[in-house]
Amino acid sequence: MGVGVAGLTLLPDRRPNSRRFAERAPDRAAVGADSAVLDVAAGTGALALTAVGRGHQKVTAIDRSPDMVQRLRQRLGPFPGCSAEVMDARELRYPDHRFDAAFSVFGVLLLGADALTAVRETVRVVRPGGLVSVVHRAGPVGGAPVFVPLARAIQRLGDPEVGSLPLPVFSDFLEREEVEQVLVDAGCVDVQSEEVTEPFSLPTARSLNAFLRIIPQYNAAISRYKDEFTQILDQEISRLDLGERGAQGRIASGRVPE
Numbered sequence: 579m580g581v582g583v584a585g586l587t588l589l590p591d592r593r594p595n596s597r598r599f600a601e602r603a604p605d606r607a608a609v610g611a612d613s614a615v616l617d618v619a620a621g622t623g624a625l626a627l628t629a630v631g632r633g634h635q636k637v638t639a640i641d642r643s644p645d646m647v648q649r650l651r652q653r654l655g656p657f658p659g660c661s662a663e664v665m666d667a668r669e670l671r672y673p674d675h676r677f678d679a680a681f682s683v684f685g686v687l688l689l690g691a692d693a694l695t696a697v698r699e700t701v702r703v704v705r706p707g708g709l710v711s712v713v714h715r716a717g718p719v720g721g722a723p724v725f726v727p728l729a730r731a732i733q734r735l736g737d738p739e740v741g742s743l744p745l746p747v748f749s750d751f752l753e754r755e756e757v758e759q760v761l762v763d764a765g766c767v768d769v770q771s772e773e774v775t776e777p778f779s780l781p782t783a784r785s786l787n788a789f790l791r792i793i794p795q796y797n798a799a800i801s802r803y804k805d806e807f808t809q810i811l812d813q814e815i816s817r818l819d820l821g822e823r824g825a826q827g828r829i830a831s832g833r834v835p836e
């Protein structure tokens with residue numbers, strides 16, 4: 579059980595939030611352990627590591643960020659059939675039908691106008707009869723609300739050398755029909771989805787370090803203010819008002835036509 583504080587749930591379980599959803603996606607997919615699995619926009623590998631943890635031996639992960647891929651390579655290092663590559667989801671360097679299943683957790687559907695291109699690419703590299711599954715926010719909390727405290731913390735420094743980070747608007751969650759339609763438009767059949775709610779555990783500035791390093795303003799703030807900035811960021815994170823509902827996500831999946 580978690581402990582509620584000012585509308586937040588502080589959990590003893592420190593799994594990253596995307597990991598909670600990544601663990602639920604394959605449950606619904608019934609993908610065999612000998613299947614070749616692709617994790618698209620894998621980040622540090624919430625889905626890829628879940629698959630490996632469940633005995634999958636052929637897991638490939640791609641992400642556009644070399645930093646993310648470097649970390650993931652280290653994590654996948656002990657598993658010989660698994661790999662991570664720097665690659666753009668909009669232009670996958672794999673032949674058609676290379677994988678049995680592909681997942682993207684808080685990944686391709688965040689690409690805005692390019693989301694459909696990326697989902698089409700994902701469908702292209704999955705074999706006929708194979709599975710494509712995407713997870714996206716189904717409400718304003720869940721993906722990366724930490725950008726709000728980050729932007730506020732940077733603003734508090736008031737240092738032009740660090741710069742500013744515009745406050746993102748978290749209205750980028752999609753309705754059920756929209757998520758399912760992307761899969762249909764990308765060529766999937768038997769498309770279905772369900773909303774799932776997971777407790778949202780607050781990150782700390784330090785635990786986010788690897789993730790935030792891809793943001794230049796964060797690097798500038800850390801290099802000039804180190805512990806002071808980490809403290810300010812922690813204060814802003816603790817001000818996050820996430821409500822009591824937890825994080826809502828939608829797991830949608832479809833099959834590549836035979």
Ligand SMILES: C[S@@+](CC[C@H](N)C(=O)[O-])C[C@H]1O[C@@H](n2cnc3c(N)ncnc32)[C@H](O)[C@@H]1O
Pocket residue numbers: 596597600618619620621622623624625640641642643646665666667668682683684685688689721722
């Ligand atoms: C919100 S993170 C989610 C990461 C991971 N799937 C997870 O659930 O923890 C989104 C990821 O998409 C990656 N990304 C953004 N645009 C991309 C693109 N065009 N191709 C591949 N990866 C991309 C980012 O580098 C980042 O790691």
